[in-house]
Amino acid sequence: MSAGVLVRLAAPELDALERLLLADDARESAAFVRLGWRETPQGLVLALAGVDPPPEGAVVGTADAVRIDGRWLRDVALAAEEHPLAVGLVHTHPGGADPRPSAADDELDDYLVGYLADFAPGRPFASLILSRVTGDTGPEIAVSGRVCVGGSWRPVTRVAAGRRPDIVCWPEGRRPPPAPMPPERVARLTSAFGREAYQRLQRATVALVGAGATGSSAIPILARAGVGRLIVVDADHASDSNLERLHGSVPQDVVDRVPKVAIARRHVAAFAPDVVVEAYIGKLPQPEIVDAVVRADLLLGCTDQHASRLAVADVARRFAIPAIDIGGLIEGADGVVTGQLVQLVRFLPDDPCPRCRGMISEVRVAQELMSPADRLSAQAQAEAARARGERPDPIATAIPQIDTVSWITTTGGTLAAGFAVGWLTGRFDPRFERLQLDLVSDCLGAVDRPQRARPGCVCTRTRGFADQAADTAPVVPPPHWAPVRSLP
The missing domain is CATH 3.40.140.10 (Cytidine Deaminase, domain 2)
Known part of the structure; x- marks a missing residue:
């Protein structure tokens, strides 16, 4: 064989x-x-x-x-x-x-x-x-x-x-070899969940698409709990604006333009050197990234990109991988913060896709997939249209910045990592489909929003189809994306 x-x-x-x-x-x-x-x-x-x-x-x-x-x-x-x-x-x-x-x-x-x-x-x-x-x-x-x-x-x-x-x-x-005995550093976890919980975590693999604010808060929780292998994907490097939210980063990372996945691997190595961290500089659904994440037991979507959210849910469905997508947002008016929102969306293979759930702006997707040159050209066209008193094409406008801060992203990433531990150990199953929290509302304003797939949507007929439904993938990597690199 x-x-x-x-x-x-x-x-x-x-x-x-x-x-x-x-x-x-x-x-x-x-x-x-x-x-x-x-x-x-x-x-x-x-x-x-x-x-x-x-x-x-x-x-x-x-x-x-x-x-x-x-x-x-x-x-x-x-x-x-x-x-x-x-x-x-x-x-x-x-x-x-x-x-x-x-x-x-x-x-x-x-x-x-x-x-x-x-x-x-x-x-x-x-x-x-x-x-x-x-x-x-x-x-x-x-x-x-x-x-x-x-x-x-x-x-x-x-x-x-x-x-x-x-x-x-x-x-x-043949029976697999006995699982290792838990180390003392996870004594609290094994006391709460049992020795076998750690052993299940130790043989598990979690993939995280996004190693920025949200991903960098989930990664140490998973590593400290004892997850044996982490697959971390991100195409970006550290910048000044990241330091407020990027766990494990230091100012020199900005000067050196250190990739976020390298910061994540360095961070984990400092306290859990036995955890394997595979680091990829790239984006889902580039083929090399799909090859990596389909080996995971669980997938976490940790970006604010609509295209990435579509890709995470699509891979989860076609390759039968449980996934959780995490998002955060600040709302306000007249200089007053009115909402600090955290959203966790479950994407099991048989769950509705992001389009069925109304989570996707097609304009945002088109903007996110544009090349930098095309984006600059489109923005210039939008400004010219405004100067003529015309209404510009929405795709030609700038991508709005998602307003969020460290405690929102950290709350979302930490909650998702905790729910991942529940799934991987079999000790608890989060009872939500689309959980929304408002951190400044009474009782956190917690609501669940169960939703159904639209009749005829491709997500209702491609569960487990893997590459045999690749032609239905909602996102195709554009040619201007940089080639994938894996850190040695």
Whole structure:
């Protein structure tokens, strides 16, 4: 076998698999699935996009084998001719049994690869095994698997199941090594949440798009809690105006034009040198940045850019990654502050997109994607139009500055990081969809704004489609964006 595979599972499809396959722990069962995929430099990423329940009598399972009716297999194969996704088979082993493939599993997998090749040529075929077991951190669903790509099998080496840390990868069907004992520096966390909470954090990866004011406040919270790997993305460097809000920065960073991601990595290394920080100078959705963030267990959107917000939600949906977007704003009139707003928006793969939620200004998106030269030209055209007494094109006007200050961005980043810890440990699930707080209102003016997707929106039909729905991406990196750089 060659390079490993990451399998991503979103809640709706994972719930369906549990209902279908794990209700009876005494015998094996099976279902075909559809998966999106992306080949990255670190390996193949698969996202579960749909589950095809077996018709009555199509699967016959015993304690050590499963038999699939040929008519159902042909129906699945014919359906594959009509969609672009990969096909996979998920089957179970009885409760307590290792999810290690048997000789019968090997034989079935080889047959399915050959059979489906004529119906879904050039696509991966995935074989996954689920089993309820008792792991080092309590009851788990153990997952093993392999994926055939171009005639070669690759092992599933990692499984990322949104907000379900009890779903654990057993590479090649073997129990993973014991998790490390928590260090003393997280004693308060383990006292509150248990030792296994730290162990789950230690094996987790969080990606942060934006390492400025909001991101720089979330990063140390996650690192101090024990998250094992942080993927930090930002294209900007420190400036004088950042010093009031950029955690970990010093005045010399402005003089040296130090990238914000470098400041973040330096900051974490000072107090948590065991945490791996991957730092990328770039923007989502540049291909190299997508390659990086799709390996995360959770995604935090920490910018005030509308284009970035669209990209975060799109990647979260197509690659089945739970995400939280964080925003902040000061409102006022006549020199008086009337509102200090923090907003956290949940973007689970099955949540409405930012457009459905009315969060996006198409004018802002167009402005943000303009080149600096085009922006200057547009602003000159706007000024000329005003001089003639005409109303300028809104896209030609300057992008308004978001007014915010350190305690607003720090509040938003800290809250989001805390909710991320809840998801990653399985200890609590934030009960909001779009949480809005006013820091100067009675009881913080807290409100939740549940919203529904618009009928027919692309966000309702591309969950888990990965690169097979890349043509629906709402943001395309413009040619003037600088190439991505990763810090060594």
